[in-house]
Amino acid sequence: MFLKLSTLKLKFPSNIPPWLNFPGCYFVFSYSNALRLNPETSINPPSLDDFEENIGFLKKNLHPDNLIRVLDKTQDSNSAIKIFKWAALQKSFNHNADTYYHIILKLGLAGNVKEMDNFCLNLARDRHAGSGEALASLVHTFVRHSRLNEAIRVLGNMTSCGFNPSVDVFNDLLGALVGKTDFQHVLFVYKEMVKGGIVPTVATLNSLLEVLFKINRIELGLNQFRRMRKKGCCPNVRTFEIVLKGLVLNGRVDDAVLILHEMLELRYQPDLSFYTCIIPLFCGENRLEEGMMLLRRMRAADLVPNSVICSKMVRCLCMNFCLDDATSILEEMMEIGEIPPVESFVDVVNGFCEAERYDEAIRFLENNCYDLISPHKALLEGCCKAGNFFLGKSLLEKMSERGMADCDSWNILLGWICENVGINKAYELLGRMIIRSVVPDCSTYAALVVGNCNLNKYKDALELFYYIRCNFWVLDSKCYSRLVEGLCHLKRIEEAVEVYYYMSKSRCPLEVTTFNMLIKAVCDVGNVDEAVKLRSLAYYSGTSCSTSIYVTIMLALHKSERAKDVLVVLSQMVIGHCEVDVEAYCILIRSMCALNRFKDCALFCKLMITEGLMPDSETIHSLFSCLMIHSQLHLVSNDIGEIISRMEIPDSTIFNMLINGLWTEGCQNEARNLLDLMLERGCVPDATTHALFIGSNVDRVKSRGVPTYKKSMDEDNVSNILADALGK
Template sequence: MATKLPPIFLFRRITLCVSRNHKFYSSYSSDSAPIRTETNLIPPKSKEVESAILFLKKKLHPDDLVRVLDSVSDVPSATAIFRWASRQRNFQHTAQTYAHMIWRLGTSGNSEQMEVLLKEMVKFGFLTVNSSFKFLVESFCTNQRTSEALKVFEIARLANLRLPVSTCNLLLRVLVSKTNNFGSVIFVYKEMVKAEILPDVDTLNCVIKGLCETGRLDSALIQFWGMEQKHCSPNSWTFELIIASLCSGGRIGEAVEIWKQMLLLECRPDCGFYARIIPLFCGANRTDESIKLFKMMKDDGNFPDLYLYSALIECLSENLQLKDAVEILEEMADLGISPCASSYVHIVHGYCKLGNVHEAMEFLNKTNNCPVEPYDALLSSLCDLDRFREAISLLKEMLEKCVGDGISWNIIIFGLCKKGNVRKALEVACRMVVLSNEPDNITCSSLITGYCRNTEFEKALYMFKQESVRDMFLDTRSCSELIEGLCHVKKIQEAAEVFYHIVSRGHSPSINSLSILISDNCVIGKVDEAIKILLLASANCCCFSSSIYTPIITGLLELNKDRYILHILAQMFVNGCTLDLRTYCILIHGLCMRGRSRVAADLFNQMVDDGLIPGSENLEKLIEGFAEGFSLKLVAHHLEKLIEAGVILRPLICNAIISSLLNEGQKFVACKFLDWMLGRGWVPDPDTHVLLVGNFDSEKKAGAMKLYDTDTDMVRYILAEGFTSYA
């Protein structure tokens, strides 16, 4: 019979076994190898370690060990002390000592040794192992050590330990708050289900939030509608998540319906719900719902902030409910909240939309300490309505109230220039200088626009050159108008100089002006210049349409430089530009005429595959080009697609197709086109008939007849009838 050992010897045997299998429990001695960490190499017998061991020798208890482990400055020293305690005959570790050592390892990023200790803690089967795992998950989550918390949770589940739902929810919340962690969220949720940890509303909210934030809104709705089956009732946060996601996804109707259900369930929104949902409803122009929520918020004792007030005023102004908007503005003033300048601007725009400019003026006059922006908004509206006399009068009032600035002057100057009234704009500009407001780039840009609108392009160019010398930045709008105007009067070189000035500032003109400049350069034969302009604009991230490339392609074809066309096509595709129908037709016809039929055929087939169907006239022109180059067989299949799509061809072109296909040795395909002609009641001409019938030997003719024996009699009859006029 085996001798029964005292418990202390049993524990000694266990620790000895562990020490043989795990490096972590290697014995502590003076000649031990130093501990290797990620950051440094610290010998285990440091002064701090010796001092701690000396203290613990007098009083080795788990609580004392925990205090020492927490007090040492670095993890390697703590590890050495923990190992030393494991070797002591009269000491036994507890779940608490393990948990503190695991915590030190985890926070230092030593996940490998942390995992070893976690498994050891499970193996020893401490009574408080569950609470230790709970402590570790929550501590790592609180300190944003997400991967460590997830690893502790994973090992707990492998050991079939059941953590409290609150701990799992904390882990879920941390995971959801991080990006690219949705897979981990699902993992935790599934493990909770396996462990029969009943989810509560916080659990499901985390899952719903993760689904919404990863674009799985429909799946989130499934979870939302299934909450009752899980014996959970949605709370304010649940509704906030779903409604906000629906609004962001443009599904405002569904969002409003779920909000109405929230009211039916008497689920009272919290402050966060109001702050998030009211601006979303305002942005979607759901005025009634926004006002109702706004009143509910105040009834609940929650006062809106500046952002929420501003969103509501904007919504009401956009929907021309100006009386309500002004009342809210006054409410803000009563509460001591200073409105944003944009709130005044929205109200002014609302009055101007209704044509109530006088009411807008009265509104501004009644407002104390009104900023300059709403006055400028009213100035712009007056200029747009050609009410310049009133605009100038308003500007005088603004200057008297000391609210006018350079922008206010420029609004009137630009308004006059936009209407072509440069003389009056110059008078205003002179008055501006007299009152110590220096003209800036906006002033000069406006005057250039005015000269262009008056077709005074020479004056506009002169001003442009003056400001370029002063290194003043002119806006792209006025420069674009100048480019178009100079091209109109055939000053192409000067227009190009304006373009180069804009590009040197890192900008590009409008697409329309760029298209005109490129086209006009190609017309005068400067295709190389046009390509240079195109490449510079492309380098400035300008987005093009295929119409910009068309003049260059046409110019290259006219100059017999078709070898460069493939480079232009490559540039188009790099810029994400697709060919339109017109460009396709120009390219295909031009390449055919220059003997590049195979490239032209590839483009034709691609055009048809892209669903672009040319008109009958253009198609016939392309067919003639392929026929002249003896390459109609390369596009025959796609020609059939066009015919099936309903394209109508004249009998003359059909005869040409059949003749060309026969000349290219495509007799079977030619017969298919003949059948198509006959099916529409058209008769081939004598030359086509001779090619189809006269050149076949008897054996081949018999084979062909077998293919069409159902129509043989009809074919013979039609052909015979058709030749009576040629007898």
């Protein structure tokens, strides 16, 4: 029975056998002899790794077992090769499968794959007694030492010389390759198996399925799974485990549920490995029904769920507010002597808090985790989130009496008071905290900073910040942003910058919106160079830079008549993968106009139009004025019509300026089209524009003998209008 994998192909050079086309990996592993030596013929060789001394020893005691001992104790692989070849030249000695085994193993573990291949071929071609068994044993040994490349080479040499390794050899190697997700080598080994006429077992096909799911070839994996029975190889429990795991990890949970039911209908009996793998996967996807069904079947089979299964099951139950069931699972674990992970108790407490069942949460703590701090903290946080201050205060007092209230516990309640009650109450709690001999930490002072910021007491907040800085602490993200925002609102820009510098040097990122506010505040006071420095620190601290930050700096540079620096900021913007928006384009165009770089003006204008963006009226006026002064309107001649048509109320001045400019540059057709658009908008050409078209079109009408307007009653172009005006 073979599977068809015609869609998956391996390409090897035509002149090199595929099993010799894998690069060697050079590592050294310790190992023990896989073959027992005969103590009757074995004599201990010299301990020194000395070639001449080893040869001298073997001249008197040349026997396969003694040679093997010498090879194993020779550290240098090149010396081992010389000794092996020397022995082959001795008339009274013949190498056997055992000696070949040891030299090949030594070379393979040393990464000398070229010499290893040569000896493998010699062993396979010479057909020594036990050659096949020795080569197969080498494959197993290399797999055991994670030398998979060497194992593949040995296998390739075996099959090329006509040996047919057992299916166990292939399965052992395939299983190891699957663990490394080495699909190309898995496919190579499988094809060698097929070429040798060896019938795959379910273990073989399981390895193939597993690697297919690992490389996201889901449909191909499912197809092979469905064809197993048709080819006379029934899937086992391990097969279903592989398929279900592959589907769930690739987001095909519904398909996994269908196959699970199919498996159970076929009366397969899952083992402990199956349950340990699949129950946590379904729980992680919040598939409570399937998780509970498997847990019940597991219990019915007298299998005891381990802590991994129970913890995942408890979390899933808590997410679905099945808190009684979650509590029962924990109690059952404790009854059999299994200690549940602390996280499971925390999950149950969080579930009670979300369900607002605080009394039950307290009872749960008292009955099941009286002395665990983390579940008590979870309840304290739940009380604060629900605004249940008195319950939280009472819980903290109990924790303190039991010696369980650490600094983090006090900070939970203190932070909530600073946010929702007031700084005075916070200082009262701080006093109690100190009386209880709990030393405030950075989070304590950060909470006080937030409390002062809420009351606009930024002087006090800064004093607390300076104390934090003296202790080389850092603010949390929330406190950091709140302090910088408040200082910016109060126009205390220097202090805000000071806070940012300190936090950035500590690699603490600032929220994007707050950073935008800081950059704008710095630019508004005319300190654009400082803003540039702040932005350069953003990468170091991990602060994200949005498009608006770059635009703010570009605008400040443009207003400071530093148009060249605008392009530098643009390059940084592009490197930072920020989108160039309409405001950025407008600033760029106006800056290029200021530098009289009319080609760049036209380039940025074309990019805007291509992206469906429209410059504002100030930018349009600057662009057209710059191009007209330099007689370069033709650079945007194809875009002028679209720009004007999308303007809300273009005035006659712009039309007349553009028409005259285009006409002067020799773009008469574009000028006529623009005049048509001008008249459609109800604007009146000035005398200069009128004179241009009278002079050109009268001559053209007279020379043709027939007025242009008579060619088509539907046309309404420049020629028609002027002919009518002249009475021709």
